[in-house]
Amino acid sequence: MHELSIAESVVRIASRQADGRRVTKVEMKVGYLRQVVPSALAFGFGLLAEGTPVEGAELEMEQVPAEGRCRRCGVVSGLGSFPLQCGGCGGFDLEILKGEELMVESLELEEA
Amino acid sequence: MHRTAVKKVVLENVLDANDTLARANRDVFDRAGTYTINMMSSPGAGKTALLERTLERLRGELRLGVLEGDVQTTLDADRLARFHIPLVQVNTDPGFGGECHLDANMVRSGLGELPLDDIDILIIENVGNLVCPAEFRVGEDVRVMVYSVTEGEEKPLKYPLMFRSADLVLVNKVDLLEHLDFDLEQFLGNLDAVNPGVRTVLTSARTGQGVDEWCGWLRQRLENV
Numbered sequence: 021m022h023e024l025s026i027a028e029s030v031v032r033i034a035s036r037q038a039d040g041r042r043v044t045k046v047e048m049k050v051g052y053l054r055q056v057v058p059s060a061l062a063f064g065f066g067l068l069a070e071g072t073p074v075e076g077a078e079l080e081m082e083q084v085p086a087e088g089r090c091r092r093c094g095v096v097s098g099l100g101s102f103p104l105q106c107g108g109c110g111g112f113d114l115e116i117l118k119g120e121e122l123m124v125e126s127l128e129l130e131e132a
Numbered sequence: 133m134h135r136t137a138v139k140k141v142v143l144e145n146v147l148d149a150n151d152t153l154a155r156a157n158r159d160v161f162d163r164a165g166t167y168t169i170n171m172m173s174s175p176g177a178g179k180t181a182l183l184e185r186t187l188e189r190l191r192g193e194l195r196l197g198v199l200e201g202d203v204q205t206t207l208d209a210d211r212l213a214r215f216h217i218p219l220v221q222v223n224t225d226p227g228f229g230g231e232c233h234l235d236a237n238m239v240r241s242g243l244g245e246l247p248l249d250d251i252d253i254l255i256i257e258n259v260g261n262l263v264c265p266a267e268f269r270v271g272e273d274v275r276v277m278v279y280s281v282t283e284g285e286e287k288p289l290k291y292p293l294m295f296r297s298a299d300l301v302l303v304n305k306v307d308l309l310e311h312l313d314f315d316l317e318q319f320l321g322n323l324d325a326v327n328p329g330v331r332t333v334l335t336s337a338r339t340g341q342g343v344d345e346w347c348g349w350l351r352q353r354l355e356n357v
Contacts (some may be wrong), residue, residue: 025235026146033146048146053292055292102289102325104292104325104326122147126142127140129140130136130138131138
């Protein structure tokens with residue numbers, strides 16, 4: 021359940037950035053390679069938001085598919101499943117370009 | 133009264149707080165000249181047993197210290213107490229429902245108990261868990277994973293997060309290979325698929341196989357610092 025620790029951190033970030041207002045929505049990006057279970061994260065978020073400016077806020081998670089550049093053939097391809105493999109030549113030596121995001125993108129705040 | 137929503141762009145990495153604390157831990161280790169290893173595995177893969185063999189071998193040669201992470205109990209720390217080395221237990225139980233991993237802050241809470249200036253290598257034995265510990269840097273120089281051959285060949289594909297982040301994989305309990313259907317070549321292939329070129333050592337905490345090689349790897353770390 022690393023989702024709980026992640027949820028705790030998301031609530032903390034949103035509370036700090038709320039400028040004393042109520043947060044109605046938190047938008048995040050979650051990369052495929054983070055192995056985060058969205059329902060577990062949403063559950064933890066709802067629980068931990070109680071009693072904070074984030075209470076009742078919607079958590080919107082944009083899932084970011086993995087993408088990598090092959091160090092052998094240079095092709096950039098989507099990495100849909102494990103093992104991560106170049107879509108061009110099948111090579112395994114990849115520079116990960118996308119899929120490791122774990123980011124609070126923006127908040128929706130109630131106007132004071 | 134009508135309330136409208138305003139959007140505020142934040143762009144903040146969720147793990148920044150942990151990473152910042154991890155860097156602070158790393159500074160503490162660097163200043164003390166302590167090389168730090170984050171040791172991770174499933175429950176029961178043999179981390180503590182391998183540590184016992186390691187301490188038997190290296191005690192008197194290198195100054196080792198151990199930070200034990202567990203959800204509850206001091207059973208692992210009790211096993212290592214006989215070596216009379218700097219040892220601290222961090223229970224993650226006070227966390228929300230008992231955290232399944234060590235994070236940078238929990239490790240920091242244990243550092244005050246350790247005489248880091250007198251420790252060459254600090255081994256942080258993480259909570260047994262194949263997913264969560266991989267997300268949280270604690271200030272380590274390297275990550276060592278212990279994987280036992282009773283866990284099956286396919287786990288690197290199922291739990292790539294941790295296998296990808298390991299700098300060394302100790303493949304433990306190899307004394308059992310003759311009794312198992314475990315296909316070692318297939319496992320090593322799967323491991324290489326998620327972490328190309330990662331170094332492995334075949335070990336048995338029971339027979340002592342591979343412990344010399346692992347201890348040699350540890351000595352090399354200090355030579356490179």
